Amino acid sequence: MTVPNAQNSKHDPTAREIHELTLLLRAIREINQLIVRERKPDRVLAGACEILVQTRGYSFAWVGLTEPGSDRVAPAARAGKGAGCLDGINVTRGGTPNEQGPVGTAIRTGQPWVCQDTAADPRYAPWKESTLEREFASLAVVPIMQGTRTLGAFAVYSDRIEAFAEEEIELLNDLAADLAFALQSIEDANERKRAETALRDAESFYHSLVEHLPQCIFRKDQEGRLTYANSHFGALTGKRPQELLGKTVFDYLPLEVAEKYWQEEQLVLQTEVVSEKIEIRVSAANRPTVVHVLKSPVRDASGEIIGVQGILTDITSQKELEEKFLRAQRLESIGSLASGIAHDLNNILAPILMCAPLLREEHSKEGREHLLTLIEASAQRAVGIVKQLLTVGRGKAQSKTALQARHLLREVAKIARATFPRSIHVKENFASDLWLLIGDATQLHQVLLNLCVNARDAMPAGGTLSLSAENVTLDENHVSTHKDVAAGPFVRIQVQDTGIGIAESAREHIFQSFFTTKGPDQGTGLGLTTVLGIVKDHRGFITYTTAEGKGTTFEIHVPAAPEARCSAESGQALGAVPRGHGELILLVDDEPAIGDAGRRTLERQGYTVLHAKDGIDALAQFASQRSWIRAVVTDFMMPHMDGVTLARTLRRLSPQTPIIVSSGGLLATPAGDPRQSFSALGIRHILEKPHNPQALLQALDDVLHPTVQPLPEADRSP
Numbered sequence: 001m002t003v004p005n006a007q008n009s010k011h012d013p014t015a016r017e018i019h020e021l022t023l024l025l026r027a028i029r030e031i032n033q034l035i036v037r038e039r040k041p042d043r044v045l046a047g048a049c050e051i052l053v054q055t056r057g058y059s060f061a062w063v064g065l066t067e068p069g070s071d072r073v074a075p076a077a078r079a080g081k082g083a084g085c086l087d088g089i090n091v092t093r094g095g096t097p098n099e100q101g102p103v104g105t106a107i108r109t110g111q112p113w114v115c116q117d118t119a120a121d122p123r124y125a126p127w128k129e130s131t132l133e134r135e136f137a138s139l140a141v142v143p144i145m146q147g148t149r150t151l152g153a154f155a156v157y158s159d160r161i162e163a164f165a166e167e168e169i170e171l172l173n174d175l176a177a178d179l180a181f182a183l184q185s186i187e188d189a190n191e192r193k194r195a196e197t198a199l200r201d202a203e204s205f206y207h208s209l210v211e212h213l214p215q216c217i218f219r220k221d222q223e224g225r226l227t228y229a230n231s232h233f234g235a236l237t238g239k240r241p242q243e244l245l246g247k248t249v250f251d252y253l254p255l256e257v258a259e260k261y262w263q264e265e266q267l268v269l270q271t272e273v274v275s276e277k278i279e280i281r282v283s284a285a286n287r288p289t290v291v292h293v294l295k296s297p298v299r300d301a302s303g304e305i306i307g308v309q310g311i312l313t314d315i316t317s318q319k320e321l322e323e324k325f326l327r328a329q330r331l332e333s334i335g336s337l338a339s340g341i342a343h344d345l346n347n348i349l350a351p352i353l354m355c356a357p358l359l360r361e362e363h364s365k366e367g368r369e370h371l372l373t374l375i376e377a378s379a380q381r382a383v384g385i386v387k388q389l390l391t392v393g394r395g396k397a398q399s400k401t402a403l404q405a406r407h408l409l410r411e412v413a414k415i416a417r418a419t420f421p422r423s424i425h426v427k428e429n430f431a432s433d434l435w436l437l438i439g440d441a442t443q444l445h446q447v448l449l450n451l452c453v454n455a456r457d458a459m460p461a462g463g464t465l466s467l468s469a470e471n472v473t474l475d476e477n478h479v480s481t482h483k484d485v486a487a488g489p490f491v492r493i494q495v496q497d498t499g500i501g502i503a504e505s506a507r508e509h510i511f512q513s514f515f516t517t518k519g520p521d522q523g524t525g526l527g528l529t530t531v532l533g534i535v536k537d538h539r540g541f542i543t544y545t546t547a548e549g550k551g552t553t554f555e556i557h558v559p560a561a562p563e564a565r566c567s568a569e570s571g572q573a574l575g576a577v578p579r580g581h582g583e584l585i586l587l588v589d590d591e592p593a594i595g596d597a598g599r600r601t602l603e604r605q606g607y608t609v610l611h612a613k614d615g616i617d618a619l620a621q622f623a624s625q626r627s628w629i630r631a632v633v634t635d636f637m638m639p640h641m642d643g644v645t646l647a648r649t650l651r652r653l654s655p656q657t658p659i660i661v662s663s664g665g666l667l668a669t670p671a672g673d674p675r676q677s678f679s680a681l682g683i684r685h686i687l688e689k690p691h692n693p694q695a696l697l698q699a700l701d702d703v704l705h706p707t708v709q710p711l712p713e714a715d716r717s718p
Contacts, residue, residue, distance in 0.1 A: 017165055020057070024168060027055040028175050035182040039189060044182055045077035048154070048175075053080040058156045059136060063144075063179075064091055064103050065152035073103055073152065080157070082134035093150075101127070106141040106153045112169055113141040117161045131157075138163040142176040146184050154179070216291075216312035219298060224248045224265055227307065236289070236312065261293075268295045268308045290319045322533075352379065379690070402436040402561055403444070405491050409467045412448040416456070416465060423462025431470045435560040437491040443534045444558070450531050451495040451554050458499030458552060466496040471560065482541040489560040490540070494553055501548040510544075578701035580607035584625065585700070587611050588618040588634040588646065589662070594689075598633070598662075601693045607700070615641025619649060626654055631703055633696070636663035636674060644677045651681055658703035662696065664689040 034047045045063045052061040060080035064073040073091040093107040102124075106113040115121045116138045118131045131139075136157040144151045154176065158164070164172075210217050216233035220226050226244050234241040237252040244251075249258040249265075295310035352375050362368050409428065416426045437444075448467075455465050472492045479485040502510060510528050535542045538558050546552040585607050589595040592613075599609045610625065612618035615638055622629060632650060636643035647659050661678055663686070678686060685699040 017167075020163075021165075021167055021171065023056045024171050027051045028171065028178070030055055031175065032178060035178065039186055041183055041186050042076065044186070045154075045179070046079070048179060049077045049079035052156055056156075059159045060085075060134070060157040061154065062086060063152060063154040064107075065144075066093065066107060066150060073107060076152065082136070082157075085130060085134060102139065102141045103153050103155055106143045107150050110143050110145060110150060112143070112173060114164050114169060115139050116164065119161075135159050137161045140164045140169060140172060142169070142172045144176045144180045144183070146180045151180055151183055214314070216314075217310075218312070219307060219309040220265070221307045222269065222305070224262065224308075233312065236291070236314070264293075265295065265308050268297055268310075269305055289314060290316050401438070401441075403439055403441055404434065405437050405444075405469045405493060405558075406430045406434055408441065408444055408448060409469060409493070412445065412452055413467055415449065416452050420452075420456050420465070421462065424456060424459055425462075425464045427464060427466045429466065429468040433471070434469055435471050435489060435491055435562045437558045437560050439538050439558055440534075444538070447531045447534050447556065448493070448495065450528070454528070455495060455497035455499065455552070458497050458501070460500075463498035463551070464496075466494070468494045468496070471562075472557070474557070479541070484536070484539060485541050485557075486539070486559075489562050490557040491560045493556045493558070495556075496551065496553040498551040501550055501552055502544075502546040503548060507546070578697055578705075579605050580700070580704075582606065582608055583630040583704060584608045584610065584628045586618060586622055586625075586629050586632045588615065588632065588638070588643075590614050590635060590638045594635075598696070601696065602700075605693075605697055614638050615643075615646040615649075618646060619653075622650065622653065629657065631658045631660065631700060633660045633662055633700070636661055644674055647678065647681050647683060659683050660685045660687065660696075660699050660703065662687040662689060662691070 030051045031048045034051070035044055038044050038047065049061040049063060052058050058080060060078075060082050062078040062083070063076045065076045066072075067074055071092045073093060075086045075089070075091075078086055091101060091103050093104045102113045102115065115124050118124050118128060118136055118138060124131070134157075137160050139155055139157045141153050141155040143153045156172070210230050213230070214232065216236050217228070217230045218226060218233050219228040225246050225248055229241040229244045231241060234244060237244065239252060249261045253261060292313045292315050293310060294313075295308055297305045298307040298309050300306050356375070359368060359371050362371060409430065413426050413428050416424070420426070452465060452467075459465070470492050472490050474487055474490055476487045479487050532542060535556055535558070540556060540558040542554060542556050544552060544554045580602070585602055587595060587598050587602065587609050589598065589611075590613055595611045595613070599611050602609045610621050610629070612621050615634075618632070618634065619641075622632070634643050634646055638646075643661055643663065647661070650657060650659060659681070661683060663674075675686065685703065687695055687699060
């Protein structure tokens with residue numbers, strides 16, 4: 001190596017030089033030992049300076065490091081006499097004459113800078129005075145290089161001239177390489193440590209986040225075994241997350257739900273993302289829970305699918321709110337039909353009120369038969385209207401089953417004919433071979449009713465409302481623009497009017513919540529929003545065509561099941577009316593007229609009857625006649641004691657005595673659904689008032705003379 005500005009060349013070293021080289025080698029060894037045990041850069045540099053002064057015997061040593069993004073060189077460590085000379089120093093690696101100091105030059109050029117006589121070397125003139133004050137006679141500066149990158153430099157000062165032979169400069173250069181390696185190693189180690197710390201912090205953060213999210217987070221392997229489940233997942237299933245690891249859905253979900261879950265996960269393993277709403281029963285809380293499931297495949301570094309991960313969100317409260325909203329919207333629809341309903345019921349009650357006095361005066365058998373027929377027909381019309389209104393107003397969403405669209409459309413057509421102005425003509429047109437659709441009858445009933453009410457409002461001067469349905473098969477091209485709609489068979493339902501049509505300015509807003517073109521008291525603007533939500537929930541879609549002044553046609557496409565079959569329709573003839581043989585029946589009803597009519601009916605058909613006016617009276621009579629009473633027929637809504645409480649008490653007194661419920665309406669209460677309560681007590685016959693005598697007589701015959709096969713239906717009302 002050629003040392004710049006060294007005044008000596010290689011020669012046989014003197015004893016002094018050998019001694020100094022030996023000291024330097026010892027210092028370098030100590031510095032390397034320091035590098036091995038110390039992991040902080042500032043301590044390595046400070047220790048190196050101290051060793052060079054103490055072991056080698058330099059008067060002063062210091063290290064300057066370059067600042068990233070600038071030419072400035074900042075002192076990083078110092079040792080020896082005159083350390084204060086660095087206070088306020090401005091060292092740069094620039095190229096101007098004022099910036100060509102020893103350290104800056106060594107850093108800029110990447111070569112050692114040596115001054116063997118600070119008093120005589122003209123290059124050192126700017127610093128001569130301060131250096132001589134500290135008795136620094138010579139100095140050497142060596143750059144600290146990491147490849148082509150200059151990290152800084154270290155400078156050593158001696159109190160004698162000609163102190164730096166070429167061999168010593170070479171050793172100092174080797175020391176600089178060791179320091180560069182140490183600094184880079186420490187920087188790499190610190191970077192790894194920072195990365196590891198950041199990774200641990202991130203893992204801790206995400207673990208805490210996942211554990212405290214209100215959603216259920218899980219991950220499974222290819223065989224469907226849980227490999228991770230957060231605490232909320234455990235709470236949903238009623239188990240601790242540790243108990244779930246290694247389990248499959250068949251271990252913690254009901255069988256029917258687990259099978260559906262398993263099938264979906266097989267789709268996910270084929271790279272599909274599944275988003276479903278399913279209903280499960282939580283064992284911990286023992287209440288139905290609706291969850292929204294989002295799953296995606298887990299891949300390894302090579303892209304191979306190795307499992308499934310997902311999020312379950314409890315949307316039970318949301319579903320309950322939706323049901324309340326749907327009910328309110330149904331009641332709004334009924335409210336819009338109120339005047340038509342009142343008109344129709346008045347027309348029904350009028351002949352009853354007129355025929356009743358005539359019966360008292362009519363003496364001929366034929367005349368009485370004619371008047372009774374008119375009264376009975378009017379009453380049956382009233383029963384039909386009330387049942388249709390209850391279906392809409394009290395209807396509760398059920399699980400989707402195979403339905404015949406023809407029946408839904410005919411029910412809506414009946415309501416429309418009975419409640420819409422006479423100036424609106426209702427037409428029906430259904431395909432004879434109409435497929436069954438898969439849906440919820442109550443919700444689809446609401447969809448059709450909403451569209452019909454909108455059609456009515458669009459025809460203030462009258463017109464034609466047409467309801468039609470047909471079978472269609474749609475391919476991918478037809479359904480590609482509709483999210484979550486699969487190609488296949490559909491039932492297409494059309495609701496068409498000849499009204500004013502939809503204004504062009506309103507067309508892009510009609511499905512938005514609270515948008516309406518009606519007056520302030522004529523609607524909330526939620527009808528078509530509800531329609532759209534229900535149709536989407538059925539995996540179908542809705543479109544419309546309209547022209548101002550010519551009318552509007554809404555088309556609903558609901559997935560069909562051409563091979564499905566629905567149960568046989570009710571309403572078949574009951575056959576001959578069964579008679580009693582003197583059996584004692586306890587009849588419980590707080591309405592005197594109903595009780596008297598029921599008693600007369602049963603006695604006329606060969607039964608013996610005890611009539612109780614409420615539940616307390618019924619228990620008293622049952623206790624005194626327990627051995628003789630063969631069956632109990634009870635109302636549900638009564639003063640002092642309702643039908644459920646009475647039935648539970650009777651079951652404890654006499655578990656084998658048959659019970660029949662005859663009620664004007666089983667409304668769900670905070671205590672639960674009465675139908676479920678009666679079912680839990682083994683009561684299969686629930687008659688909806690008003691029912692005809694045949695229904696009651698048939699139910700009594702069924703419980704008193706049971707056949708081998710159980711009845712297919714619990715409701716025997718006509």
